[in-house]
Amino acid sequence: MRKISLNTPLLKSIVRHNSYKIVDNAPKISDNEGWLESLKWKNAMDLDETPQLSESANEYVSGTGQFPITVVSTPPESHYIDIKAPIINFTSMKYLQEFNKHKHAQGNFIDVRIVKCRSGKGGDGSISFFRDAGRSIGPPDGGDGGDGGSIFLQAVESLDSLAKIKTTYVAGDGEDGAAAQLDGPTGNDILIKVPKGTIVHWCMDPRNVRSYIQKELQKEPTSTLRSVLENNMLSLKCISKYRYDTEPTHIQLFRDSYESGAGWLFKGKSEEYHLDKDWFVDLNKKVTMYDDSLRSMELKSDTIPLYGIDLDHVSNTPICLLKGGKGGLGNMHFLTNIIRNPRFSKMGRNGLEQYFMFELKSIADLGLIGFPNAGKSTILGKISNAKPRVGHWEFTTLSPSIGTVSLGIDSGSFTVADIPGIIENASQDKGLGLEFLRHIERSRGWVFVVNLETDQPLRDLQILIKEVGGLEKVASKNVLIVCNKADTEHSKDKYMTVASFCNELGWDHIPISALRGENIQPLIEKMAKCINIQ
Template sequence: MLKSQLCINKYPVFRRLRRITSSAIVRDEEELGRIQHMMDNGYVPANNYTDRKRYTLPQSLLTSWRQLRSKQHDTFKDVCLIKLKSGNGGDGKISFFRASGKSVGPPDGGTGGPGGNILIQASEQYSDLKHLRHIYSAQNGKAGGSTQLTGARGENVVLNVPVGTKIYFSPPIEELRGVSPDQDFETEVDVVNNWSRFKGKTIQLKRNNFDDGKGGWIFKERDQDIWFQDPHFTSIVDKVKKFDLINRRQERNVDLFPFEGYDLDIPGEPVCLLTGGVGGLGNMHFQTATLRSPTFAKKGREGIEVTIFMELKMIADIGLVGLPNSGKSTLIRTISNARPKVGDYDFTTLVPNIATINVSADGTQLKIADIPGIIKGARNNKGMGLGFLRHIERCKGIALVISLDREDPIEDVELLLNELGKERLENKNILIIATKADVDNAEEKFKSLQKYVISRNWDIVPCSALNNDVGGVVDKMADTVGILD
């Protein structure tokens, strides 16, 4: 049996509820207690002031999203667009105590439960984003019950994503559909200018809710217009106005999103993206000396709806970049246990692969990212485009895989450098891996390529993966990224 006791403070319209029950129920009532404490002390959370700022989603992100949408069966997914909605708060209850010998007792309608939150967690269990749906909604809070019972809290939604996932704020999908495929998407967002719990700029999210005091009422037996003409009810509205104001300010303080997005580059505890709405007050909170039988309660406050982009950037030490059929996949199969597809045609590698190699007796590992081939014009979305280059952005070094059976290996190096662009090569160590060193005229081409590489202060190593002649390749990779220093 639940035991409860009402005690009236200096705000008779709000009654504190003391429960001897489980901590899960008490926690929701403690939130009401914190709001009550603010009202008792005349405190209202500070307001967030915002300015309008330009916000950009890069063309490479949008292009990858469009390409993945056009595929019927995805074997690998590194970009997705998701709509998220936190739960609404449960409505307050209109109820009166019933007992033997009493037709109508005091009001005992409980408060609605808070809506569920949306959380996200980086997990090593997943390698891409294909397990995610397009829409997630947290559960709404349950309505309050009779006998002063608080409604149950709505269940949270926890999204598990691979380590290395980055999350961006996005406008609704309807705004993105009409964007030209060869340009960035720009829009305006509200950015907090007076404070932020995030480093750098912070986007102020918006949720729909009723007006302070006058909105969000549930009436029984009498129409709304009649109640708002009642002076006893309007005095309650004045007090509820401050209660709603505190809730609205608290919502603005949590409805924030970092301008640069969330970067989940290490496994960790869940991060709360969206907070559910607060439950509405039951009629037990509105009894006063002049209004003994309130037949009204408050609706729960709404949750918040946001669209986000997720982009997976694999965590690797060094990334392999080369032209199609340059021998990257054969090299990976030779030096590791990874088994990417190998063939005599372009684009045998259609998705990024990660290979892990032990490079020392103490268990030190080298992680290598093998991405699909780059061709001339890739920066203009020819071939596989440049979308998969996101998987080498976190790498300390880049290994350009150059085949010695090509007519001019130096020209191939310059083609790759041109397609990658200076910004992707900045602050990264470069290694040239000269593959297919067993073909005719390979020695002459290697010497010419070596001279070119040394002039740029890079390192170079020859190999023939087909003949298992890859000695020194792994050590050179480890030296390039400083693993064995």
């Protein structure tokens, strides 16, 4: 006999037309019978389908900072898109500074947080029977458990750092159902407010990362922290944004909840007693399909973009990061023509616990890049309303500063970010490393500041270019080269050498003296031109 597919559009339409939605309260026997019967059809259609994103997940704005991945397998070879990627993309160097041989104090500025989040567990369904003066036991009236609380994200204008972000957020559990068909209250949701410009990534448990690094460094004492994180891979199961696409876009998360067909609560008689009864075995087969549908919904919601959720603008609508567990069914749903006294109910589904890395990337039009003592802070103070710390020692700037540059009443303005100085081998975590480079990744233009007092300012510029990712990465930005301290001896010859290099690459350049305030207005005009503001 030819096997007929139950996954055709026609049969799906028939099933939708004849399917029964579970009745929330006061279900009649016919309601329960219809709902349980419809579960058989649901099973035939839904099992083993490739996981697909929920509609809300498709609304996420994925981060643009991509990193190299290796695709190991894709459907139909595997159920998910299996990938491998360097561990460094799923942790924070700041949280691992104890292993950094070149670490340097970074002040109290907080632009990275690793946060443990847990959504609430669903409440258990109630086992209860109606009672009144005329009868000792009536029909089942056990209510459903309340859904667990969820965790939401929202970018707001009023915050400018991650200092107020806690290390742990736990949403409320749903409460158990009660007699008289009373559903348990839903668990309290958690809303995490973050500054505009925050990207939220899935990350590894910091304790596991520290333990792993410790073992690796014991095996290879000459290894650096960065080399361990870059050369060791993490395996992940991913899905794509669209069905049948093999390009991984989202990480699939998994909650530790009971398997389909399990999660029963019994009263009076044991689980073994019920599993020996044909009527319960038949019921459990149908309810297993309901469990499958819950698990399917969980898989659709339990995802996060591979490259993070980019909260780059203020929104009035929060984004659900972790969804709470579904409340369990009360025994009122299991009254049928065969089962008259259901002394059982369903447990609530578990919530989801994961670690996330909150990373603040300042949104400035231009970013200042230079060695320590190049005069970046002095320049920012001259051109804008910012008051950065200025000193005659290296690493005066320990955290990013952002200033607004006004072009006049009718000409608008632009913002400039000054980040801590970069030194040679910063990409190997010397000095302050490249941790603060995130604050100018979004910038439309990069302004390299070189000091004409040094012996070889052109070499300094070339080192800066190399440390921030090379010419290919720099070429993706609008570039302006500022030669500071142009009032010093031999500065003209040094400037001409730098200018010749810039002309070959098509980069604009200008000599200034920030300390004396010379050429500041032309600098502002060139900065505006760099980002196409006239």
